[in-house]
Amino acid sequence: MNEPDSLSHFSATGRARMVDVSAKPDGKRSATASGILRMRPATLERIHAGTLAKGNVLSVADVAAVMAAKHTPGLIPMCHPLPLSAVEVEFSEILAADAEGCVGIQVRATTRCTGPTGVEMEALTAAAGALLTIYDMCKAIDRGMRIENIQLEEKSGGKSGTWQRNAPTRETSYD
Numbered sequence: 001m002n003e004p005d006s007l008s009h010f011s012a013t014g015r016a017r018m019v020d021v022s023a024k025p026d027g028k029r030s031a032t033a034s035g036i037l038r039m040r041p042a043t044l045e046r047i048h049a050g051t052l053a054k055g056n057v058l059s060v061a062d063v064a065a066v067m068a069a070k071h072t073p074g075l076i077p078m079c080h081p082l083p084l085s086a087v088e089v090e091f092s093e094i095l096a097a098d099a100e101g102c103v104g105i106q107v108r109a110t111t112r113c114t115g116p117t118g119v120e121m122e123a124l125t126a127a128a129g130a131l132l133t134i135y136d137m138c139k140a141i142d143r144g145m146r147i148e149n150i151q152l153e154e155k156s157g158g159k160s161g162t163w164q165r166n167a168p169t170r171e172t173s174y175d
Helices: 041-049 057-070 120-137
Strands: 026-037 084-094 104-114 147-156
Touching: 026 041, 026 120, 041 104, 041 120, 057 084, 057 104, 057 120, 084 120, 104 120, 120 147
Parallel strands: none
Antiparallel strands: 026 104, 026 147, 084 104
């Protein structure tokens, strides 16, 4: 068993490896990740108006998030393929301009499965996929957009239980 401060993706000799989860029981697991795409106010207005040549930006980004979650093991070398039971995506606007005058769209992606290991990477990949898709669909009118703060918001299930960002205590187990 690994010590709490050890990295389980390395063997005793320091070689990268996929963690063996065959002895772990299946359990219900979920994770939520978020991220923000900052853009000019005019870009957000075009998204709302549906006047971008590539189509309905948020609908396409929603599908991209699901596809990204499903393809996570093909992108992250040591991720286990998991039988995802759900991928839920929510978009919200950030209308308060930042110091550069940019507004934004925040995505929250929640993934769920029943399996021997968590779905944090799938949630993070879903959020990133959605944000990258919005960028791709809007880059012709706003190349200065920037992706910020892709992060895990919460996870539940498994031996380490529930973890939430900004919870009073944030103990982390790396099993």
